[in-house]
Amino acid sequence: MSAAPAFDVIVIGSGIGGLVTATQLVAKGAKVLVLERYVIPGGSAGYFERAGYRFDVGASMIFGFGTQGTTNLLTRALDAVDVSLETIPDFVQIHYHLPNGLELKVHQDYKKFLQQLQLHFPHERQGIRQFYDECWKVFNCLNQMELLSLEEPRYLARVFFQHPLACLGLVKYLPQNAGDVARRYISDPQLLQFIDMECYCWSVVPADLTPMINAGMVFSDRHYGGINYPKGGVGQIAQKLVEGLEKAGGQIQYQARVTKILTESGRAVGVKLANGKVYRAKRIVSNSTRWDTFEKLLPADEMPVSEKQWQQRYQKSPSFLSLHLGVAAEVLPKGTECHHILLENWDKMADPEGTIFVSIPTLLDPELAPVGYDIIHAFTPSWVEDWQGFSPNEYEQKKETAAGRIIERLEKIFPGLDAGLDYMEIGTPKTHRRFLGREDGTYGPIPRRKLLGLLGMPFNRTAIPGLYCVGDGTFPGQGLNAVAFSGFACAHRVAVDLGLKS
Ligand SMILES: Cc1cc2nc3c(=O)[nH]c(=O)nc-3n(C[C@H](O)[C@H](O)[C@H](O)COP(=O)(O)OP(=O)(O)OC[C@H]3O[C@@H](n4cnc5c(N)ncnc54)[C@H](O)[C@@H]3O)c2cc1C
Secondary structure (H helix, E strand, O other): OOOOOOEEEEEEOOEHHHHHHHHHHHHOOOOEEEEOOOOOOEHHHOEEEEOOEEEEOOOOOOOOOOOOOOOOHHHHHHHHOOOOOOEEEEOEEEEEEEHHHEEEEEEOOHHHHHHHHHHHOHHHHHHHHHHHHHHHHHHHHHOOOOOOOOOOHHHHHHHHHHOHHHHHHHHHHOOOEHHHHHHHHOOOHHHHHHHHHHHHHHHOOOHHHOEHHHHHHHHHHHHHOOEEEEOOOOHHHHHHHHHHHHHOOOEEEOOOOEEEEEEEOOEEEEEEEOOOOEEEEEEEEEOOOHHHHHHHHOOHHHOOHHHHHHHHHEEEOOEEEEEEEEEEHHHOOOOOOOEEEEOOOHHHOOOOOOOEEEEOHHHOOHHHOOOOEEEEEEEEEEOHHHHOOOOHHHHHHHHHHHHHHHHHHHOOOOOOOOOOEEEEEEEOHHHHHHHHOOHHHOOOEEEOOOOOOOOOOOOOEOOOOOEEEOOOOOOOOOOHHHHHHHHHHHHHHHHHHHOOOO
């Protein structure tokens, strides 16, 4: 007979999805072990330090730090384990630099944002308001209910009795995509392209493939809870969650790469690490991507039918080519915003190296760089296949050439950038794969074709009893606040299954 498991729950990976699951579960009294392959927590919300700069690995436009409502999930996750973070409000979500001279800032003030957009498209005044107001309807429904597991019937019944109208509202939007709703009100092709970009910049697909539930969240919360940057860098979120986890009695191990999920009679019962160690638990949660979980940690040839079906609906999005730059502060004109999006040709929006995303977090927290310098993180979609099969020299050369192309384009919004460079680190999809442990360095799952909104996205339980998934491969998808939602839901479902207070 096997020994009794030492833990209630093992969480594979300490991305924000994994850490929210773990902290929620320790707060409910579970004995939790988090196993992280890298040397620090956070995954795509991690950081690294070079030459006096503290760079965010990925995320830097952070939702979920609001103080009201129920969608402020990062604030709530930290609260649950008695920790908190100072954040700095960012009053402009994005400064868009788009084709045909379309320059536009998304202000936190909703009216100001609408007025600006209406000024560019006066003939679509009414349609603009109707579309974004409809997004608010989705958000207002979500923002009144506690966001937990949609796989838990008693919770669903409770929420329905407490908020029947909000629930019916959400059910209506669940199968819809943002593009269909936009076209109901808007017909100007360039404005529809702008809505595509509004979706693409976080969902990496155009509006037709972006679920209305996610669009409703993002297009409204930026004006409600707002965008807030953690003081000390995005890495602080994971650091604080770990602090709370440990204070509440949970454990985390670094450089602990899980190579196998162990099953007995088809049930997940433990994990094996690269160093040969085995840990057992009553429940296993994987924060690794769905592809890594079902093709590497479990035998690919035994993949459950439901996963095969999911792979037929969703594919890996591209990864990114990332430039982490240290630049002389003079390069940035006074009044420069923190986040920018640059695209010169609408036809290239979703192409590799089409759209360039820019974050300048030092405009909010100057302490991330040496005095007199700023950080620019510029990234653009890129496929891993385009970086394979080169000698080390050729690879370095290719990186330099690609970085040169990006800097040349950025010179249009930041003249003198090249001359003002103090430091440059170039990350390719291979870098993302290596350091984030994500298959092909992918940003996450995207629909292969138009689906019914969010209906195709799996929740946390899997076809393997005892095994759950959390993070961007589960409802509701990518982004820190979204994976935090998935963490709340996962912990809730696991707690109910373990008979803990939920
Ligand atoms: C360049 C870039 C920019 C982004 N910008 C934003 C933004 O501005 N705003 C925003 O909200 N979101 C942004 N995102 C998306 C956001 O960062 C992710 O959606 C989110 O962080 C994913 O969290 P996760 O918990 O699902 O997984 P991950 O962050 O991938 O974490 C998974 C963790 O599991 C660990 N792990 C994996 N396999 C194993 C194993 N076998 N054993 C042990 N540990 C393992 C990994 O090391 C990692 O720490 C960005 C992402 C990128 C890449």
